[in-house]
Amino acid sequence: MMTQEMQKPETSPKKSPEIFAELILDDMAAVTDFAARFAPLLIVGDIVALDGGLGAGKTALCRAIIQALGYKGDVPSPTFNLVQIYDPSPKSLRENPNVPTIWHMDLYRLEHPEEAFELGIEDAFDTAVSLIEWPSKLGPHLPTGFLTLRLEICAITNQNNTENNTARKLSFIGDMAWRERLKTDFKEDFLS
Ligand SMILES: Nc1ncnc2c1ncn2[C@@H]1O[C@H](COP(=O)(O)OP(=O)(O)OP(=O)(O)O)[C@@H](O)[C@H]1O
Numbered sequence: 001m002m003t004q005e006m007q008k009p010e011t012s013p014k015k016s017p018e019i020f021a022e023l024i025l026d027d028m029a030a031v032t033d034f035a036a037r038f039a040p041l042l043i044v045g046d047i048v049a050l051d052g053g054l055g056a057g058k059t060a061l062c063r064a065i066i067q068a069l070g071y072k073g074d075v076p077s078p079t080f081n082l083v084q085i086y087d088p089s090p091k092s093l094r095e096n097p098n099v100p101t102i103w104h105m106d107l108y109r110l111e112h113p114e115e116a117f118e119l120g121i122e123d124a125f126d127t128a129v130s131l132i133e134w135p136s137k138l139g140p141h142l143p144t145g146f147l148t149l150r151l152e153i154c155a156i157t158n159q160n161n162t163e164n165n166t167a168r169k170l171s172f173i174g175d176m177a178w179r180e181r182l183k184t185d186f187k188e189d190f191l192s
């Protein structure tokens with residue numbers, strides 16, 4: 001039988017990934033700029049968990065990432081149907097044969113983690129990039145090795161000394177593999 005002591009490492013601070021990079025998104029233009037840098041780094045199998053309260057900017061960031069990958073149509077919030085799938089256009093595939101399919105999910109309305117299987121999440125994990133709002137709703141079914149992008153509304157003072165109360169702080173939380181993958185393109189945002 002497993003003792004309490006033996007179970008401990010699962011939650012030990014050493015194992016839980018920490019914030020390794022941070023940046024400020026002053027406005028929606030900054031969100032678009034960030035997405036243009038970040039989206040090309042995504043590959044099939046990646047899971048990006050969008051963390052942040054109501055209105056933090058999760059959908060806006062997902063939309064910018066999807067558009068940065070060349071998707072030209074509407075990118076509605078998946079609030080009601082929970083999943084929207086974006087296949088690359090023939091044009092973007094000609095330009096980059098590796099451009100991934102994106103599954104954009106908003107799991108806020110999921111009542112039980114098991115319901116996610118009816119949405120086909122395993123297909124997403126195997127064949128696409130998954131952008132997941134409210135990832136905690138997956139409970140134990142969220143695979144390990146995901147990157148968390150945490151958004152928080154914050155106030156900043158602009159260069160001309162005016163207050164901007166609608167900026168977002170974006171924090172990156174993930175394992176060593178994610179640090180390695182992002183350290184070249186986001187070097188200046190790394191905390192250490
Ligand atoms: N960096 C930013 N600067 C200014 N406004 C922003 C920024 N990011 C998002 N917004 C705005 O914040 C509002 C809420 O954004 P969004 O719908 O993306 O939030 P959300 O986290 O997806 O909310 P929900 O929890 O309801 O799904 C939108 O009007 C969006 O344009």
Ligand SMILES: [Mg+2]
Pocket residue numbers: 058059060077106133
């Ligand atoms: Mg949303």
